[in-house]
Amino acid sequence: MASTAPTVGATGRLEYGDKIASEEPTFCTQAPGYHKTLVSCCYACLRILGTLEENLQACLPDGEAESSLDEPLPWAPAWATKLDQRHAKVSCPRGCGAQFCSQECLDRANRMHHDVLCVGPCTEDDPIYKFKTLVLERYILVFDLVAQVCVCLAKGGETEAEMTDAVPSFSRERVGSFLPFGEHARDFGDALGTYGDAMLAVAEDLRSDGDENPEDLAEDLSLVIAELFELLMATMEAKALPGARALRSWGPDFFARLATWVDVVSVGVECLSPAGRYVNGLLGGREANEILDACSRMPALGAALSALASVDGDDDDGGELDIVKIQEAHDEGDLFLPNVSGLVFSDAVASYGHSCQPSVAISFSPLDARVIVQANHAMAAGHRRTLCYRRGSETHDETLEFLHRNGMDCCSCSTCSHRAELREMEAMGGATEADLEALDRMGKIAFEEERYEDACDVYSRVVELTRADGSAWVAYGRALVNLDRWSRGYDVWREGAEAARVTGSPHEELETLMASHRYYRAEKGSRKGEIALWNGTKIFASSGCCDWAVEGEEDPRLPRNVRWGAFFVQEPVLSRPECAAIIEEAEGHAAERQGWSTKRHYSVPTTDIPAHALPGCLSALNRALERSIFPAISSRFGEDVSDLQVHDAFVIKYSMDGQKFLPIHTDQSHYSATIGLNSTGEYEGGGIVVLEEGEEEEEGCVVKVNEGEAFIFRGGEMSHGGRNIRSGVRYIIALFIFSHRDPDVDEDDEEGGQEEV
Numbered sequence: 001m002a003s004t005a006p007t008v009g010a011t012g013r014l015e016y017g018d019k020i021a022s023e024e025p026t027f028c029t030q031a032p033g034y035h036k037t038l039v040s041c042c043y044a045c046l047r048i049l050g051t052l053e054e055n056l057q058a059c060l061p062d063g064e065a066e067s068s069l070d071e072p073l074p075w076a077p078a079w080a081t082k083l084d085q086r087h088a089k090v091s092c093p094r095g096c097g098a099q100f101c102s103q104e105c106l107d108r109a110n111r112m113h114h115d116v117l118c119v120g121p122c123t124e125d126d127p128i129y130k131f132k133t134l135v136l137e138r139y140i141l142v143f144d145l146v147a148q149v150c151v152c153l154a155k156g157g158e159t160e161a162e163m164t165d166a167v168p169s170f171s172r173e174r175v176g177s178f179l180p181f182g183e184h185a186r187d188f189g190d191a192l193g194t195y196g197d198a199m200l201a202v203a204e205d206l207r208s209d210g211d212e213n214p215e216d217l218a219e220d221l222s223l224v225i226a227e228l229f230e231l232l233m234a235t236m237e238a239k240a241l242p243g244a245r246a247l248r249s250w251g252p253d254f255f256a257r258l259a260t261w262v263d264v265v266s267v268g269v270e271c272l273s274p275a276g277r278y279v280n281g282l283l284g285g286r287e288a289n290e291i292l293d294a295c296s297r298m299p300a301l302g303a304a305l306s307a308l309a310s311v312d313g314d315d316d317d318g319g320e321l322d323i324v325k326i327q328e329a330h331d332e333g334d335l336f337l338p339n340v341s342g343l344v345f346s347d348a349v350a351s352y353g354h355s356c357q358p359s360v361a362i363s364f365s366p367l368d369a370r371v372i373v374q375a376n377h378a379m380a381a382g383h384r385r386t387l388c389y390r391r392g393s394e395t396h397d398e399t400l401e402f403l404h405r406n407g408m409d410c411c412s413c414s415t416c417s418h419r420a421e422l423r424e425m426e427a428m429g430g431a432t433e434a435d436l437e438a439l440d441r442m443g444k445i446a447f448e449e450e451r452y453e454d455a456c457d458v459y460s461r462v463v464e465l466t467r468a469d470g471s472a473w474v475a476y477g478r479a480l481v482n483l484d485r486w487s488r489g490y491d492v493w494r495e496g497a498e499a500a501r502v503t504g505s506p507h508e509e510l511e512t513l514m515a516s517h518r519y520y521r522a523e524k525g526s527r528k529g530e531i532a533l534w535n536g537t538k539i540f541a542s543s544g545c546c547d548w549a550v551e552g553e554e555d556p557r558l559p560r561n562v563r564w565g566a567f568f569v570q571e572p573v574l575s576r577p578e579c580a581a582i583i584e585e586a587e588g589h590a591a592e593r594q595g596w597s598t599k600r601h602y603s604v605p606t607t608d609i610p611a612h613a614l615p616g617c618l619s620a621l622n623r624a625l626e627r628s629i630f631p632a633i634s635s636r637f638g639e640d641v642s643d644l645q646v647h648d649a650f651v652i653k654y655s656m657d658g659q660k661f662l663p664i665h666t667d668q669s670h671y672s673a674t675i676g677l678n679s680t681g682e683y684e685g686g687g688i689v690v691l692e693e694g695e696e697e698e699e700g701c702v703v704k705v706n707e708g709e710a711f712i713f714r715g716g717e718m719s720h721g722g723r724n725i726r727s728g729v730r731y732i733i734a735l736f737i738f739s740h741r742d743p744d745v746d747e748d749d750e751e752g753g754q755e756e757v
C-alpha cells in the first residue's frame with residue numbers, strides 16, 4: 001500500500017472530518033437558472049452575491065419589486081451574516097452580464113480566460129457566442145469549464161511545459177489516457193444522462209442531412225464535440241493565443257478526452273440558495289401563525305413565499321396568503337426552492353489521484369467560495385490525498401473497469417488488495433486454516449475502514465473454518481449490524497454463542513450480547529400498552545398501527561421539521577424514585593470499579609455504564625420498555641412491538657470534570673431514546689441537539705429531556721449530539737433499538753399499509 005503511506009516527517013493525526021485544506025476554485029461555472037430561481041454568483045469563484053434579503057427579493061415576480069425586503073428578515077440564521085460581509089458586485093465592463101464579487105475576481109477571470117470567452121462585444125455569428133449558446137442552452141455545462149481550461153492553457157504558452165505552468169494539474173499524457181467524452185457519456189449513460197440527451201439533441205440539429213435515423217450515440221456525441229472544438233479553436237485563433245496551434249494539432253480527439261478529464265476531476269455543486277435555505281428553515285421549523293405574523297409586519301416576505309409556492313405561475317388567484325397551504329406544499333416537496341447548481345474545478349484537487357478508499361472528501365460552499373478538503377477517515381497527517389472517481393453506485397468491479405478504460409491503474413487501496421488476496425485464495429482452492437491469520441488481518445482492516453461487506457465476507461469464511469472462534473463471531477455479527485442487517489447479526493451472535501458453549505468455554509462477549517438482548521427483547525405475541533401523548537390523549541397500542549401519529553406530529557415542544565422522526569412520550573416512562581435509584585446505582589457501580597467507562601463506543605465515546613450491569617436499572621428499564629417505550633414506537637412509527645429489540649442501553653453522565661458534550665453523530669439503531677434521569681434544573685446547557693439535513697450544529701434544535709421523560713427519535717437517520725453542559729451534572733439513559741422487520745420493506749410500502757383505526 002505504498003500510495004497510502006504517510007509522508008516522511010509528518011506529525012500528528014487526522015480524524016474523520018478534520019479539515020485539511022480549503023482551496024480557491026480555479027475555474028467554475030454556474031448552471032443557468034430559471035426566472036425566479038436565478039441566484040447571482042461571482043463568475044470567477046461562485047461566491048453567492050448579495051445579502052439574504054436581496055437574495056429573497058430576487059425571488060419576487062418582476063411586478064412586485066415595490067414590496068421591498070430591505071429590513072432584516074425575522075429569524076435570520078447565523079450563516080446569513082456571511083452574506084452580509086458584502087462583497088461589492090462588479091459587473092463585466094463589456095456588458096456580458098457576468099458579475100464578480102470583487103475587482104480582483106474580475107481581473108483574475110480576465111487574465112485567465114474571460115477576456116477571450118466574454119460574449120459582451122459579440123454578435124450571434126461569433127463562434128464564441130455560438131459555443132456558449134450550445135453549451136448553456138443545452139446544459140452541457142462541463143464544456144463551459146472545458147473552454148476556460150483550454151483558454152488558460154493556450155494563454156500559458158506554446159509548449160506543453162508552459163501550459164502546465166498555467167494549469168499545474170494538466171498533463172498531456174494523463175489527459176490523453178482518458179476516454180473521449182462521447183464514450184465516457186455512453187459508458188455512464190445514467191450518471192451523464194442529461195449530457196447524453198442534451199448532446200443528442202445538439203447532434204440532431206447539427207446533422208444537416210436531415211437523417212433522422214438514430215446514429216451510434218458515441219458517434220453523435222463526437223459530432224457535437226467536433227463542432228464545439230471548431231468554435232472554440234476559431235475563438236482562440238482569432239485572439240492569436242500562443243498555445244492555439246498546439247491545441248489545434250492535438251485535435252478534437254484530445255479535446256474530447258480533456259472534457260472527460262475535466263468532468264472526472266471537477267466538483268459538482270448542488271445546494272439550496274440562501275433564499276431557498278432560509279425559506280426551507282422557515283416553513284419547516286416555524287408554526288403557520290408565527291410566519292403569518294411576520295408576514296403581516298413584512299408583506300414582501302409573504303409575497304416571496306407565495307411566489308415560490310407558485311413558481312410555475314399557476315396560482316394567480318391573488319387571494320389571501322395561505323401559509324398552511326404553502327407549508328403543506330413544502331412538506332410534500334412541491335415547493336421549488338431556488339438553488340445553486342454548477343461545477344467547480346480546483347487545480348489542487350484535480351491533481352489528487354483515485355482511490356476506492358479515498359483519503360479525502362471534497363465539498364464546495366458557495367457561501368465561502370472555497371473547495372473544502374476533509375479527512376475521509378482517521379489517518380496520519382501528510383497522508384497522500386486521494387479521491388474516489390466512482391460516480392453513483394456502480395460496483396467496485398465497474399469502478400475498476402472505468403479506471404482501466406481511462407488509463408488509470410487499479411488503485412492500491414485496501415478494497416483492491418483485499419479482493420485480489422481473496423481471488424488468490426480462491427485460485428488455490430479456497431481458504432484453509434493456513435489462511436486464518438491473513439483473513440483476520442483483512443477483516444480488521446476492513447472494519448477499520450468501515451468496509452462492512454468485505455468484513456462480512458471475511459468473517460463468514462473464518463467462522464466456517466474455526467467454529468469456536470468467538471471473536472470472529474462477534475465481528476461477523478457486528479459487520480452485519482453495521483450493514484443494517486440486525487436480525488441476521490443477532491442470529492449470528494446466537495449461533496456463535498452456542499458454538500462456543502459446545503466447546504465448554506462460553507465466549508464472554510457473546511454471552512454479554514446474548515444477555516443484553518435477552519433482557520431487552522419484547523416477547524413474541526400480542527401485547528397491549530397504554531401510553532399518553534403530549535396532549536394527554538391516552539391511546540392503546542396493540543396493533544402496531546394507529547392514527548394518532550398525526551397528532552403526535554403536532555408536539556409543540558419540537559420544531560415542525562424534526563417531528564417526522566422524533567417525539568416525546570409525555571407521560572414519564574420512569575418515576576422520580578426510579579430515576580434517583582438508577583443514578584445512585586450507577587454511581588455506586590462506578591465507585592466500586594474504576595469509575596465510569598469511556599471505551600464502549602469507539603467513534604463517539606460516551607462516559608457510560610451499560611444498563612445490564614445495573615440490575616435495578618435493568619428491571620426498571622424493562623418495565624418501561626414493555627409498558628410505554630415499545631408501544632409508543634410501535635404506534636408512532638408503525639412497528640410491530642414484537643419486532644422491537646434493544647441493541648444497547650447505557651447510563652451516560654455529563655459533568656464539568658468529565659464528558660461535557662457528545663459530538664454530532666448518528667446511532668447504530670433504527671430508533672434511539674434519551675431518557676432523562678435528573679431534573680433539567682440541575683445543569684445549565686446540555687440537552688440533545690437534533691439536526692435537519694444540511695444544518696450546522698448551531699442551527700440544530702436543542703431538546704431538554706426532564707427526569708423520567710423519554711424522547712424517542714430515528715437515531716440512525718437523524719444527526720444529533722449531546723450539547724455542552726455549562727454547569728452541574730446531567731444523567732440520562734441512552735437506548736438503541738432496532739426492528740427485526742424485513743429490511744427490504746421500504747418506507748413507502750409501510751406508509752401505504754397504515755390504516756386508520
Ligand SMILES: O=C(O)CCC(=O)C(=O)O
Nearest residue numbers: 606674687688721722734
Ligand atoms: O445526550 C444525549 O441526549 C444524546 C446521547 C446520544 O446521542 C448517544 O449516546 O448516542
Ligand SMILES: [Fe+2]
Nearest residue numbers: 666667672715
Ligand atoms: Fe446518539
